[in-house]
Amino acid sequence: MTRSRRTPYFLLGPGLLWLLVFFAIPMAFMAYISLNSGSLSEGFEFNWEWQNFSDALTDYGTQFGRTFIYAGVATVLALLIAYPLAYAIAFKGGRWKTALLFVVVAPFFTTYLIRTLAWQTILADEGPFVAFLQGVGLVGQDSEVLDTPGSVILGLTYNFLPFMILPIYASLEAIDGRLVEAAKDLYASSKTAFLRVTLPLSMPGVIAGTLLTFIPAAGDYINADFLGGAGQQMIGNVIQNLYIEQRLYPAAAALSFVLMAVVLVFVLAYIRFAGSEALMGEEEERA
Amino acid sequence: MNRHLTKLVAALAFATLAMGAAACGSDLGGGGRDEEVTTAEAEGTASGELAISNWPFYIDKDTVPEFEQETGIKVDYTEDVNDNNEFFAKVQPDLQNGESGGASIYVVTDWMAQKMYDLGYLQDFDKEAIPNFEDNLVSNLESPAFDPERNYSAPWQSGMTGLIVNSEVAPDLTSIADIFDPEYEGEIEVLTELRDTVPLVMKSEGVDVENATTEDWLAAIDKLGEAVDSGQIVDFTGNDYTADLARGDVAAVIGWSGDAVQLQADDPNIEFVMPEEGCIQWSDNMVIPVGAPNPTAAYEWIDYVYEPENQAQITDYNYYVSPVDGVKEILEKQGSDAAKSNLVFPDEEYVANCSSQPNPPAEDEEEIEKAFQQVITG
Numbered sequence: 087m088t089r090s091r092r093t094p095y096f097l098l099g100p101g102l103l104w105l106l107v108f109f110a111i112p113m114a115f116m117a118y119i120s121l122n123s124g125s126l127s128e129g130f131e132f133n134w135e136w137q138n139f140s141d142a143l144t145d146y147g148t149q150f151g152r153t154f155i156y157a158g159v160a161t162v163l164a165l166l167i168a169y170p171l172a173y174a175i176a177f178k179g180g181r182w183k184t185a186l187l188f189v190v191v192a193p194f195f196t197t198y199l200i201r202t203l204a205w206q207t208i209l210a211d212e213g214p215f216v217a218f219l220q221g222v223g224l225v226g227q228d229s230e231v232l233d234t235p236g237s238v239i240l241g242l243t244y245n246f247l248p249f250m251i252l253p254i255y256a257s258l259e260a261i262d263g264r265l266v267e268a269a270k271d272l273y274a275s276s277k278t279a280f281l282r283v284t285l286p287l288s289m290p291g292v293i294a295g296t297l298l299t300f301i302p303a304a305g306d307y308i309n310a311d312f313l314g315g316a317g318q319q320m321i322g323n324v325i326q327n328l329y330i331e332q333r334l335y336p337a338a339a340a341l342s343f344v345l346m347a348v349v350l351v352f353v354l355a356y357i358r359f360a361g362s363e364a365l366m367g368e369e370e371e372r373a
Numbered sequence: 374m375n376r377h378l379t380k381l382v383a384a385l386a387f388a389t390l391a392m393g394a395a396a397c398g399s400d401l402g403g404g405g406r407d408e409e410v411t412t413a414e415a416e417g418t419a420s421g422e423l424a425i426s427n428w429p430f431y432i433d434k435d436t437v438p439e440f441e442q443e444t445g446i447k448v449d450y451t452e453d454v455n456d457n458n459e460f461f462a463k464v465q466p467d468l469q470n471g472e473s474g475g476a477s478i479y480v481v482t483d484w485m486a487q488k489m490y491d492l493g494y495l496q497d498f499d500k501e502a503i504p505n506f507e508d509n510l511v512s513n514l515e516s517p518a519f520d521p522e523r524n525y526s527a528p529w530q531s532g533m534t535g536l537i538v539n540s541e542v543a544p545d546l547t548s549i550a551d552i553f554d555p556e557y558e559g560e561i562e563v564l565t566e567l568r569d570t571v572p573l574v575m576k577s578e579g580v581d582v583e584n585a586t587t588e589d590w591l592a593a594i595d596k597l598g599e600a601v602d603s604g605q606i607v608d609f610t611g612n613d614y615t616a617d618l619a620r621g622d623v624a625a626v627i628g629w630s631g632d633a634v635q636l637q638a639d640d641p642n643i644e645f646v647m648p649e650e651g652c653i654q655w656s657d658n659m660v661i662p663v664g665a666p667n668p669t670a671a672y673e674w675i676d677y678v679y680e681p682e683n684q685a686q687i688t689d690y691n692y693y694v695s696p697v698d699g700v701k702e703i704l705e706k707q708g709s710d711a712a713k714s715n716l717v718f719p720d721e722e723y724v725a726n727c728s729s730q731p732n733p734p735a736e737d738e739e740e741i742e743k744a745f746q747q748v749i750t751g
Contacts, residue, residue, distance in 0.1 A: 125739060126465070127492065149750065210620040230559060232622060233607045315608035316601040319751040327750050331458045331565070332742060333465070 120339035130336065138340035146324050146341065150348065153321040156235065156310075157303035160242035161250075164299050165292065167243070168250035172291075173284075176258035190251050202241055202312050209237050209313065233315030241309035246302060250295040257291030258284070293360050297353060304349055321345050406469065406493035406663070410525075413661045413668035415502035423670040424449040426460070427480040428657065429612065430635060431530065433690035440677050446670045451476070456565065456611050457485040464662070468494040473662040477671040484568055484732055486526045486658045487519035496661045497524045502672035505679035509698045514656060517729070526658035527675050528696035530631075530688070533645075533716070533727065534569040534653040537628035539618060541642040546625050548649035549577035553596070558605050560624035562617060563597070565609045567745045568730050569653055570597070570627055576650040582728050587737040591744055598748040609749045618643055630716045634692035645716055651726025656696065685709075692717055 123135040143150075175186045193201060208215050209232045219225045231237050261284060269279040307322030314320075319327075321341070328338035429452040437450050454460045460481065467474040468489070481489065489495050500507060506527050520526045538546050543557060552561045563570045572582040574593040600606045607623065614626040615636055625646075633645035661671055677683055681699035688695040689704060689711050695718075704712035711717045733741040 127488075145747075146750075152751075206616070207620070210622055212621040230607075230622070233559075316606060316749065317604070317751045319749075324750045327746055330462045331456075331749075332746050333458070333462055 116339045116342065119335050120343055122336040124336075126333045126335075135336060138336050139344060142337065142341040142344045146321065149319060149321050149324050150345075152235075152318070153304055153345075154348075154352075156239050156242060156318075156320060157300050157306075160239050160246065160303050161296050161300045163239070163243045164247050164250040165296060168247060168254055168295060169288075169292070172251050172255040172258055176255055176261075187252075187255070190248050194248065198245065199308065202245065202308050205237070205241055205244070206232065206312055209240075232313060233318065235314075235318055238310050238314040238318050238320070241313040242303045242306060245306075245309065246299040249298040249302075253294040253298065254288060254291040257288045257294075261287045289360070293357070297356075301349055301353065305345065406471065408471075408493060410490075410493065411496050411663070412499055413496040413665060413671070415499045415669045415672050417669065419444055419446055419667075419670045419673035421667050421670055422447045422449065423478070423667055423674060424451065424476040425478045425480075425674065426451050426453050426476045427478075427529070428452065428454045430631075431480070431657075431691050431693075432687055436678075436683065436687055439683075440674065444670075444673055444677070446673060448674075449475075454480060457482050461485060461489070465494075467664075468492075468662060470664075472664040473666070475666070477661060477665040477667055478659050478674060479662055480529045480657050480659055482568075482655055482657050483517065483519055483526075483730060486660050487732075489660065489662070490520070490525055494663055495525050496663055496665065496668070498527070498661065499668070499672065502669070503527070503676045503679070505676045509679050509681060509684075511696055511698050514696050517656075526660055527679070528656040529659050529678075530691060530693035531654065531656040531696055532693045533630040533647075533719070533724070534564070534566075534573065534627065534655065534730075535630065535648050536625055536646040537614070537618060537633045537636070538625040538644060538646045539621065539623075539640075539642050540644055542621070543624040547646055549573050549627075550650070552625060552627070553577075553600055553605060555605070557624055558603070559607055561600075561606045562608045562610050562614050562623050562626040563606055564614075564627050565611055565749060567742060568655075568732065570609075571733075571741075571745060572653050572728065572731050573627060573648065573650070576648070576726075576728070582653075582731045585731065585734075587734050587741065590733050590737075590741045594741070594744045594748055597745075601748055601751065631691050631693040634714070634716060647723060649726075651728060652724065653730050654724065654727050655730040688717060694719065 118132065119130075120138055121134050121136070122130040122132050123138075124130040171190075175183060175190075179186050207213065210216065211230055211232065216225070216231050219231065220227055225231060265283050265287070266279050269283045270276075274282065305322050307320060307326055310318050310320040310323050311326075325338050325341050325345070328334045328341065423446050425448065427450065431452070432450070437448050440446070441448055453463075460479070464474050464476075464479070473479075479489075486495070498506075506523075510523065510528070514528050514531065515523060517523075517526075536546065536549070536552070543560070546552070546554075546557065551557070552563075571590055571593045572585070574596055575582050575585055575589055578589075578593065578596075580589045580593075597606065608617070610617065610626070612629075612632070614623070614628055615632055617623050618626060618628075618636060619639060628645075630645050630652075633643060636643040659675055661668055665671060678687065679697055681697055681703055684695055684697040685700045685703040685707070688697075688700055689707075689709050692711060692714065694716070695701075701712055701718050704717075715723045732738070
């Protein structure tokens with residue numbers, strides 16, 4: 087009896103240990119750093135310097151706003167691209183499903199860094215892509231694409247797109263085709279069947295996909311670094327700059343916490359709005 | 374939540390705090406080391422292994438193997454210095470504990486060498502072990518303000534910060550003032566190095582940079598900030614401006630002299646332009662950090678590159694200003710183009726308006742650095 091009651095804890099053990107060593111302890115250390123004052127040359131001192139937190143908000147409000155706009159727009163764009171694609175693979179893919187999924191994941195065989203750097207070349211002023219955009223009048227003759235908000239959002243969308251496609255695909259794939267047939271038997275049009283059966287059943291995938299896209303996009307700095315210029319730096323770039331260039335470790339740690347808190351609040355609000363059941367995929371079973 | 378789970382979470386939270394506190398027991402540090410500066414003593418004949426950290430594109434392919442063959446020392450030469458601050462951030466935790474992180478020689482710019490020395494992170498040279506350095510260092514570098522006796526820094530190469538221009542796109546861009554001309558809106562990049570970019574802007578405002586006040590520095594930083602806001606300056610870069618110039622994304626950058634020559638090999642339109650206001654001159658220096666293993670081999674290396682023949686080979690590759698006497702004659706004899714280049718052997722007239730790289734006023738350095746970084750991060 088006792089043994090069976092303890093078993094779950096043993097099973098949880100490795101995971102909890104991992105969480106403790108690689109998440110909880112570093113977080114505690116970071117919290118400690120964030121409350122230090124001083125500088126590298128004068129020495130740091132722990133003295134509950136809460137001002138680091140208020141400074142983080144007042145000094146970098148612009149970059150916070152920019153970060154959430156970029157990450158938000160990228161998430162919406164990724165959703166608009168990913169949903170039809172996942173739908174097509176799940177329902178029209180047939181025997182090509184595996185191959186198509188492989189194609190979605192294939193870019194991951196190249197490192198993130200290289201893929202982002204490749205966009206620098208694609209979006210270069212003299213490159214064919216920009217020439218095409220200028221040709222069709224999407225951008226002005228003299229205007230540039232690289233080092234604009236557009237190029238950063240494009241990079242974010244591109245890099246996190248697979249994280250949107252895969253969960254949506256998984257939830258679409260799991261839908262029992264007979265439910266759609268049943269809807270149509272009950273005189274639902276294709277549109278109604280989609281809106282009242284397929285879409286609600288795929289919501290867990292949509293929620294998971296948006297979170298998997300938005301959260302890393304909000305903390306990203308590579309895209310703004312490589313594809314953006316001086317006016318497009320995101321909060322990740324500021325943290326990197328504070329830590330590496332200015333060596334203001336406490337300010338960098340405080341800013342990281344503020345970012346985490348803001349993202350957390352955002353995610354909680356979003357889940358509450360969307361319903362946590364949607365995320366866990368229990369909504370329909372209960373209904 | 375069931376009772377057991379609650380207990381578990383509580384236990385976990387407690388363990389976290391306890392271990393976190395233990396981790397925090399070790400001080401964050403900073404403030405440098407308190408020990409006296411030591412001299413890295415040379416002992417007997419050099420042998421064993423030697424690790425060197427240097428900047429990219431600073432050495433030809435043959436020098437290291439030839440040195441290894443001649444001395445029997447095995448060299449681990451790493452190009453891991455891309456930015457003084459970034460490199461410092463990487464090695465500082467080791468240095469603070471009196472360790473060098475494995476390397477026996479770092480190559481850093483004047484001001485960073487001084488900063489490391491002031492924090493107690495560097496060792497003095499054992500000058501008897503480096504006779505070539507004593508004999509062959511060019512006279513104008515013998516006593517810089519930060520190390521008047523050259524006790525701890527040996528220049529690797531010197532260089533000039535000025536303009537690198539795509540002359541096809543911007544043939545008339547000849548001064549720092551010109552980079553603020555609306556004609557070049559969105560076509561300009563400047564360096565992330567505070568001591569390169571800001572002094573040049575101050576020069577364009579007619580400020581004597583070596584005696585500039587905090588207000589002068591901040592005014593120049595403001596000017597850069599406005600240029601960023603208006604879209605005039607598109608980005609702040611390190612060495613990566615070379616890619617942006619090569620792709621034709623920008624017309625001109627504030628950049629380093631030797632880079633221009635290397636870019637020219639691919640695109641003859643790209644050239645170094647000495648700004649009408651003058652340039653900023655600096656040196657990157659070999660230094661020996663605290664805890665450096667095998668200092669004897671480090672001296673062997675310094676002495677080797679201060680041999681004019683060996684130095685000529687390096688200079689002929691990187692096209693920076695050589696700190697070693699006698700290199701010009703050797704390159705002339707070899708018929709190298711480098712011997713004729715004003716970038717490698719600048720005559721007095723060419724650098725007449727140039728200034729040696731200034732430091733911001735010490736008491737306001739952090740404020741100035743912060744203002745500059747805030748412009749960079751938009």
